[in-house]
Amino acid sequence: MTDPAAPPAAQATAQTTAQPAEPASAQDAGAPLRVLYAGTPETAVPVLEALVASRHRVVGVLTRPDAPLGRKRVLTPSPVAAAAEAHGIPTVKADRLRGEAGAEAAEAIRALGADVAVVVAYGALVPAELLGVPKHGWLNLHFSTLPAWRGAAPVQRAMMAGETRIGADVFQLEEGLDTGPVFARMHRDVAPGQTSGDLLAGLAADGGPLVVEVLDGLSAGTAVATPQQGEPTHAEKLSHADGLVDAAGDAAAVGALVNGVTPEPGAWGWMLADQADAPTRFKLDAVLPHAEEDLPAEVAAASVGDLLVAAKRAWLRAGSGALELTRVQPSGKKLMAAADWARGATGSPRLLAGTELADHTAELQAAHAARLAARTTAEGKTRA
Known part of the structure; x- marks a missing residue:
């Protein structure tokens, strides 16, 4: 044995x-x-x-x-x-x-x-x-x-x-x-x-x-x-909150979190497509971390949290290095190829990161919960 x-x-x-x-x-x-x-x-x-x-x-x-x-x-x-x-x-x-x-x-x-x-x-x-x-x-x-x-x-x-x-x-x-x-x-x-x-x-x-x-x-x-x-x-058992992505860290660490919580409970971040818009939930599927020295020039020049297409691939800029994205799910949409989403995205999409994410997380969570409650109430009235 x-x-x-x-x-x-x-x-x-x-x-x-x-x-x-x-x-x-x-x-x-x-x-x-x-x-x-x-x-x-x-x-x-x-x-x-x-x-x-x-x-x-x-x-x-x-x-x-x-x-x-x-x-x-x-x-x-x-x-x-x-x-x-x-x-x-x-x-x-x-x-x-x-x-x-x-x-x-x-x-x-x-x-x-x-x-x-x-x-x-x-x-x-x-x-x-x-x-x-x-x-x-x-x-x-x-x-x-x-x-x-x-x-x-x-x-x-x-x-x-x-x-x-x-x-x-x-x-x-x-x-x-x-x-x-x-x-x-x-x-x-x-x-x-x-x-x-x-x-x-x-x-x-x-x-x-x-x-x-x-x-x-x-x-x-x-x-x-x-x-x-x-x-x-x-x-310990994972909760939805464990899947929150903060791109301010090293790409290897951020990638380990994303891949570790996929598919359950799932990786997600708060995406801002335009400064005038409210952030929305943005889900990430499997990712491939890349070190700083391996990044395409356009990705290396991007700011932390930026979502972009370079070398025919979709990327999330991290604090050090970047994540190559395979599939994503914007709020209200189905899971799709990340590059297809990025090519069709408007504005300058990015995930909130670092202190900006920390400052907004509690407020954003409360707003999201309120939207879900309102939707549930509306659905209940429709069924009634």
Whole structure:
């Protein structure tokens, strides 16, 4: 089984430090395990698919309840629930497992008779009284190399901090938040212009085989978990405010923030197209940072926050360097190619930055909230 502390091989594509060993015989491999799978978003689907394709048996899926989606707010199963139903796997839908509200779900979990539970982004805490229900406990695929970035948004926080190599661990759930010993580990390099959404998708795809390998080890009695080592860091849940872009900083740091919060909660700034206009929200998608010495002359001569086209590409001038923009979404418009938007933009568009942004942020947020409230009220009157 994997030594989670072993240094990864340096390579640009995804790889794992865990190398599956071929069992000498079917007896050595151990009996297939009965698996309870807990997950909710699209990110958690690849691991479920890997488990279904393995020799182990998924006896049930725990996921969040159906949620309203779209303009019509139609109740829709989670991506994991939809995948489970496609495979004919029984589902337990619960937004909590504690107290009276979670009692029915907890009883359903016990009735499944699982040997092990696997968690990937389920969205609720597993109470202590359920941790020991499966023989092998609960395993979690967490998208960081623990104890770094314990918590809800590990990939986003790591990218926002400028990290360029990000991993994932399979570890044993304990009562503490992401504190358990690690069975296996893998890493991925962050490619230029890659977003946290891109990286999460890659880690999830690679995570399936890693989880199956750990289950094989548990079945064969060869799995070994290593206690976490080092000082922990914490990945708090992101809010919309975390995506606010201040172009006054270094391009690499600004780019790390933009790519780290894309697609969720999203990167945005306050755009001023003309001095007489009120600033409007301007969303940014993936960006490519460029150092000062690599900028086209027109971009180098621009002021901080300027949005412009040069060398057939769209740019955002930063305090040092600039960001090459791929896609943007002006207020009231759909996501579009940044260069197409910039060529058709009127005036001298720019994002508020530095002290100007700080001075206006509170006022702008309040004005935006008031506009949303007025729109909601108007829509309510129209429906009535």
